[in-house]
Amino acid sequence: MTTQADKTLTMIREVCALGRVEFDRPHTAEGDPAAGRALGQGLQAIDPGGELSDISLSLDLLAPRAPYFDQLVLNAIAAGTRQVVNLGAGYDDRALRFRHSGVLFFDLDLPDITADKARRLEALDTDTTHLTLAxxxxxxxxxxxxxxxxxxxxxxxxxxxxxxxxxxxxxxDVARLLAGVSGRAVTGSILAITAEVHPAGLDSALVVSTVDEMMFAGASPLHTIQSRDAWLTLFKENGWHVDNADDVTAVNHFELPMADQIAQIQTQFLTATTA
Ligand SMILES: C[S@@+](CC[C@H](N)C(=O)[O-])C[C@H]1O[C@@H](n2cnc3c(N)ncnc32)[C@H](O)[C@@H]1O
Known part of the structure; x- marks a missing residue:
């Protein structure tokens, strides 16, 4: 059964893919940005009420994310890294855009998304032999x-x-994921994620339940929002060391009315190396 939360996640996944098409982005010499753009063809980003979402409303949020992750992939390739694992890849096109001889890409996502991505890739006239969908x-x-x-x-x-x-x-599950990838990460590996961060001092469970109630009428797909310190600890406990932990790279995500304050929820960009 498709829940309201599933529908919202589907919309957000498609907004991400459609939003990135709006940006001027880099690619490698062997990359195929046109195929990357074609990968998302036909996606509509329908909201749970059945309406087309207005992608333009999300562009400010997406704008810093795309170059951050694009640059990490380019840097890794330049540094000689030969494997890129994209966790929750959705319709991300980086495997096509940043194709480079000798570099393997692994795109992981839920089974139905992986199957749809495989169909879409098959329909494109582009080399995907370096890409494994899991x-x-x-x-x-x-x-x-x-x-x-x-x-x-x-x-x-x-x-x-x-x-x-x-x-x-x-x-x-976030903790298990961080520990799981840490077990596959030799020295020199890098993990970069976006993490939703609330101001210090708030109760994370209360923040998540307030999001659920105020923004999604009890059907929220958002489950993990923590303070920055809690994120840093989680990384540390699961085999990762966040470099330059005092330098915050972030974009404001949304404001949340809590009991006695408006809490600014940020999307922060955390990049870590093996501890
Ligand atoms: C908002 S989308 C972002 C997709 C992609 N990273 C991007 O930026 O375009 C989140 C992705 O995480 C995937 N995801 C969410 N929960 C998951 C789970 N339990 N297991 C595997 N993938 C999951 C979703 O299917 C979705 O494609």
């Missing part, structure tokens, strides 16, 4: 097993990215 539900699966089965080499350094993923997972 179906996974991070709420139940062990990401380390999934990566091993997909052909990921745990002895080679890897760039792991998770753009706008972990807020849709429960906190315990």
């Amino acid at each position: 179906a996974v539900d991070f709420a139940t699966a062990d990401v380390a097993d999934v990566l091993a089965r997909a052909g990921h080499d745990a002895q080679q350094s890897t760039l792991f990215i998770g753009e706008h993923l972990v807020l849709f997972l429960e906190p315990l």
